[in-house]
Amino acid sequence: MKRRSFLKNAAWASVLLTGAPAFAACRKDAAQASPAVPSASLPFRADGTFKLLQLTDTHYITGDSRSERALRCVEEALDGEKPDLVIHTGDILFGKPDIPSAIEILQPIADRGIPFAVALGNHDSQFGSAREDVFSAIRDLPGCLNTAPKDGVYGCSNDVIALTAGGRTCRVLYLFDSMDAVILKGEEEIHSYDYIRYSQLGWYRAHSEQFTQENGGTPVPSLAFFHIPLREIEEALAAPDSLLGGINGEPPCPSRINSGLLAQFREMGDVQAIVTGHDHDCDYVLRYGNLYYIYGRFSGCDTVYNHLGRSGLSDEKVSGCRLFEFKAGAPNFRTWVRLYGGEVQQMLTL
Numbered sequence: 001m002k003r004r005s006f007l008k009n010a011a012w013a014s015v016l017l018t019g020a021p022a023f024a025a026c027r028k029d030a031a032q033a034s035p036a037v038p039s040a041s042l043p044f045r046a047d048g049t050f051k052l053l054q055l056t057d058t059h060y061i062t063g064d065s066r067s068e069r070a071l072r073c074v075e076e077a078l079d080g081e082k083p084d085l086v087i088h089t090g091d092i093l094f095g096k097p098d099i100p101s102a103i104e105i106l107q108p109i110a111d112r113g114i115p116f117a118v119a120l121g122n123h124d125s126q127f128g129s130a131r132e133d134v135f136s137a138i139r140d141l142p143g144c145l146n147t148a149p150k151d152g153v154y155g156c157s158n159d160v161i162a163l164t165a166g167g168r169t170c171r172v173l174y175l176f177d178s179m180d181a182v183i184l185k186g187e188e189e190i191h192s193y194d195y196i197r198y199s200q201l202g203w204y205r206a207h208s209e210q211f212t213q214e215n216g217g218t219p220v221p222s223l224a225f226f227h228i229p230l231r232e233i234e235e236a237l238a239a240p241d242s243l244l245g246g247i248n249g250e251p252p253c254p255s256r257i258n259s260g261l262l263a264q265f266r267e268m269g270d271v272q273a274i275v276t277g278h279d280h281d282c283d284y285v286l287r288y289g290n291l292y293y294i295y296g297r298f299s300g301c302d303t304v305y306n307h308l309g310r311s312g313l314s315d316e317k318v319s320g321c322r323l324f325e326f327k328a329g330a331p332n333f334r335t336w337v338r339l340y341g342g343e344v345q346q347m348l349t350l
């Protein structure tokens, strides 16, 4: 399966040829985090539930027939599920014109009046426009909850969404920008997907501490969304009986650098699940200690590799999305995959 050689080469080319200058502003990594103000707050429904729809890796190119199914998949999922919020975990686009491509695949969400947020992927700033400019154009869409890049915090799409009921925050959704690729100099150069930086850890901790304080000292159940998996997923995958459901169609391609983010989640005690995209042929749920690693379901089309079928790898490529349902005041949540056309798989209560 020719999955990553092309994608990886594209990543290094971006860093070597355009990366540092184009991303200069959002590559700042200062020690001080921004004040802990959530990007947005959304209420639970009157019946105490909240439905979140995750899209990932649409790899959309406007005007390209290979992207038609991606657009239909997004529209069909939105109309079939009627979510309260959509989170796109990156690789929104995959070619020029890049900003119009991002806008066109996100426009159905805006048109339906559904709030949404994005966690940018490694490919979202590889086609000419600076990451900040892609992010700014997305933020201009009606309903986008992302706020401007935080001063001193690495990346663009770092945002916090609080879900509230009865005037209190019952659940928190963290979005991190896992950026693109990095080359670390030293005795041996390390070429890797980028990693969550020190400033992002501080930014997360500041929010987490504040939510815990406001909740009388008890951590608020939270989920973290970003594009590139943490490297600990490999250890989780190797552990016996860790796979709870879904298709494991390729080895994960995480950053080679351990960012320490998982340790922060463990210390703060609020994040229950890490939800990513990036590896198109995986849509599984893993248990890892008291956390879960969860892949979204590939939501794209044929501009990029994908081989997910209904029950394994297949030439019948079936795109889809993942859903989460929360209940106000309940620590557990439900998650499942919806395939294009409406079939539901992997209904899990975690």
Ligand SMILES: [Fe+2]
Pocket: 057, 059, 090, 091, 121, 278, 279, 280
């Ligand atoms: Fe991707």
